[in-house]
Amino acid sequence: TRSTRPQRLLGAVQKSATRGDPCSVVNAIDQFCRHTEWAMNVGDEKGCILDSVVSEVNPATVLELGTYCGYSTVRIARLLPPHAKLITLEFNPDFAAIARQVIAWAGMEEKVHLVEGASGEWIPKIKEQFGVKALDLVFLDHWKDQYLPDTKLIEECGLLRKGSVLLADNVIFPGAPQYLEYVRSSQQYESQYFKSHLEYTKVEDGLEKSVFLG
Numbered sequence: 001t002r003s004t005r006p007q008r009l010l011g012a013v014q015k016s017a018t019r020g021d022p023c024s025v026v027n028a029i030d031q032f033c034r035h036t037e038w039a040m041n042v043g044d045e046k047g048c049i050l051d052s053v054v055s056e057v058n059p060a061t062v063l064e065l066g067t068y069c070g071y072s073t074v075r076i077a078r079l080l081p082p083h084a085k086l087i088t089l090e091f092n093p094d095f096a097a098i099a100r101q102v103i104a105w106a107g108m109e110e111k112v113h114l115v116e117g118a119s120g121e122w123i124p125k126i127k128e129q130f131g132v133k134a135l136d137l138v139f140l141d142h143w144k145d146q147y148l149p150d151t152k153l154i155e156e157c158g159l160l161r162k163g164s165v166l167l168a169d170n171v172i173f174p175g176a177p178q179y180l181e182y183v184r185s186s187q188q189y190e191s192q193y194f195k196s197h198l199e200y201t202k203v204e205d206g207l208e209k210s211v212f213l214g
């Protein structure tokens, strides 16, 4: 039977990237998606903006919503200090299985907790399961119509502190209009749009960075 796109993306990593070298894994995926087969990774252009936000926040605890194949998981984890933790939620078991192998190939297992489950079910469990007091950074890249309900759930679970940063992919394309409206009009957030392009294309897209004011 025909392989899946995530399986072909993993094959490209295993073929072209060096075990234990997260940058080579990121580069192998970008090369594959730009020249062989497009996939919905945040990509290299928006990835540089992600890198700068991660470096600025220097987070001890990161939550990623929507692992997919683990591209942004590896991209973020490679910048984290040794004992920092990245919790990434993925409810598709096939994608989770691929992501685990991509994360392992990059040698990032120590910094990453990949949870196979839905955000709605797992966000309320994060504090007790992982001994997390607050999230320093949240990267939203799952179903676009779930950005807002999950942000409200994160707030209700008391997972944000003054200065916590939400970084959302695809706020222009495919778009997350209700989420944008919320974070840009709320007194509880200071929001900033980083204009860029949809991964591996010339189509406009961007990231929205929203700082929780408490």
Ligand SMILES: CCNc1ncnc2c1ncn2[C@@H]1O[C@H](/C=C/CNC(=O)c2cc(-c3ccc(F)cc3)cc(O)c2O)[C@@H](O)[C@H]1O
Binding pocket: 040, 041, 042, 065, 066, 067, 068, 069, 089, 090, 091, 092, 095, 117, 118, 119, 120, 141, 142, 143, 144, 146, 169, 170, 173, 174, 198, 199
């Ligand atoms: C039910 C909500 N909770 C969830 N909990 C855990 N994991 C979830 C959840 N939702 C979705 N997921 C997972 O996140 C991933 C979903 C990502 C959705 N992303 C997109 O649709 C997307 C789509 C595009 C895109 C852009 C242009 C196109 F022409 C076609 C597609 C680009 C992107 O950067 C994207 O992020 C999958 O792995 C899915 O299994």
Ligand SMILES: [Mg+2]
Binding pocket: 040, 041, 042, 141, 169, 170
């Ligand atoms: Mg995306």
